[in-house]
Amino acid sequence: MAHLSIIKRNIKLGVKNLLLHKLRSMLTMLGLVFGVGSVIAMLAIGEGASEEALSQIRKLGSRNIIISSQKPAEENSLANNNVRMSVYGLLYDDYRRISETIPTILKTVPVKSMQKPCRYGKRHMDLRIVGTTEKWFDLVQRNVIAGRIISRKDVDEMASVAVLTDHGARKLLAAQNVVGSTIRLGGNAYEVIGIVQTESESAGTMQMPDTDVDVYVPISTTRLHYGDIFSQRKQGSDIREQVELHRIIVEVDNERNVKRTAAAIDRSLSISHKKQDYYMDVPLALLRQARATKRTFSIVLGTIAGISLLVGGIGIMNIMLATVTERTREIGIRRAIGAKRRHIVFQFLIETLVLSIIGGVTGIGMGLFIPWVVTLTTGMPTIVTAYSLILSLGISVSVGIIFGIYPAMRASELDPIIALRHE
């Protein structure tokens, strides 16, 4: 208890001495305040950014592989001169072969995208249609707002049913009671069986598979109604394309098998595709990349933080050394009265610690404030983790001890006779 009261009185004395030189104490702390503040702020911003990227990638599914059709480069240039039909992209055969021959694949989802004029009541507009199977909704799990989603039976029976996405429904100005009514897509009548929610955010370089979808219909039905040939007018020329499938989404049984499965798919496709008319996105690879980026970021941050805290610490040491010189006489008096060396060490160390803890806490305040402002002004998400707060406070205390010990030792080693004579 006696110790506790000595510590308490030393802290009181330390605060008093620091208050004696308010401006100097504040300036001394500033280095640490900015050091700690910037560490927390940068960690929060970094954490927020990478967490956003990671969660978006996770939404794409870390076990998924997305294969998309693309028009080969040479086809593109040819299409400008000749009015002809370009045939490219993924085939139903590819879909069948991939799902049947690669054992690590759990689910394979074919996707056919197109744009068709739509009529609902008195409204006319073009809708973006995705033809797919019931498995789509297993891989791209979204809330069902109303009704139901496409079933296996719908696909098998080539049923004329449609599931609207929420923004598809908004375009049609359709409320939830649209379920059960009929819409016409490219001249064919479909029964609306449900509405699902969509994910509108994009995941870095990749889009969510359902970003641009207004309505889902069974893939078998789209093939029956519209075939595989699409024509559109572009820059005055009529462009006709034959694309069987626009995408194939694959779910692998295990994250460990994703890389191998992607390679197997690539090998399997390259046999039948002489031209590079498809490309693959592997969210897991992006996830790994994001994690690696995060690690690099942490190392860079750690270095900056280390340097700024070192600078802060040196600032504190510098001032404490000046303080010791300035208070040489006081040290002499205390020693003459009977203070032991350790009392002097303790007194000055407490003072540095008070300084560094106040600096650290102020820095934490700043570290909480900056991310808040960043989020408020830019809308960027930021996450202040408890660990970054504990870390910075711990570092402040360590800085206080490490950089306070030398001035304190210097003070205690003064010869009291000489110290008393000091002017």
Next chain:
Amino acid sequence: MSGGRNCEHAVEVKDLRKTYIVGDQQVNALDGVSAQIRKGEFWAIMGASGSGKSTMLNILGCLDRPTSGSYFLDGRDVSKMDDANLSDIRLKYLGFIFQSFNLIPQLTVAENIALPLYYQGVDEDESIVRAKELASMVGLSMRLDHKPTQLSGGQQQRVAIARALSNDPVLILADEPTGNLDSATSIEIMSLLSEMNKRGKTIVMVTHEPDIAEYAAHRLVMKDGRVDRIS
């Protein structure tokens, strides 16, 4: 060890020597000083500058150690103690009064008086009670919360005397206690010291002013590191 409150002598020094090496020269600041000071006595150490009186005071005050010779303070041999033990001796058995008062400017009068108690680990409430008693003893009850800079020189020296008394020391050492004071104030301070001596305090004072030395019953005059004369 025959130390303690029953010991007849407050100070007993025998053949005290202090040697400094300056360059390649050996300087004998003290060259065989022997003296005995009984409890309750008031001594003045006099001498020209360079006579060794300051060195003598530093050794008596346990701020310095003799090169050779022995020093018994209240029966304890303190001549060979290390820094920590000497600190302890200063804390428990000695009180200092300096020419320039040497109060700590950021502490109040009460806190300055109680400083030795703080290092002794006496709790705060008790220290405050003691500080009040001592302040009224030196006539400063109304100034407990003042800072030293708000006091006159004489008042500051009174605080220093109260501080020197706070640990109830065996020996009070005063180094030119009136050196920074005008003559009227000097008389006040010396009267106060005499009063403390009458109450039983042993005092050793260094001064070069003969009329100040008059207050002491015993005078030890030093010259070239030796005792020149005792009267």
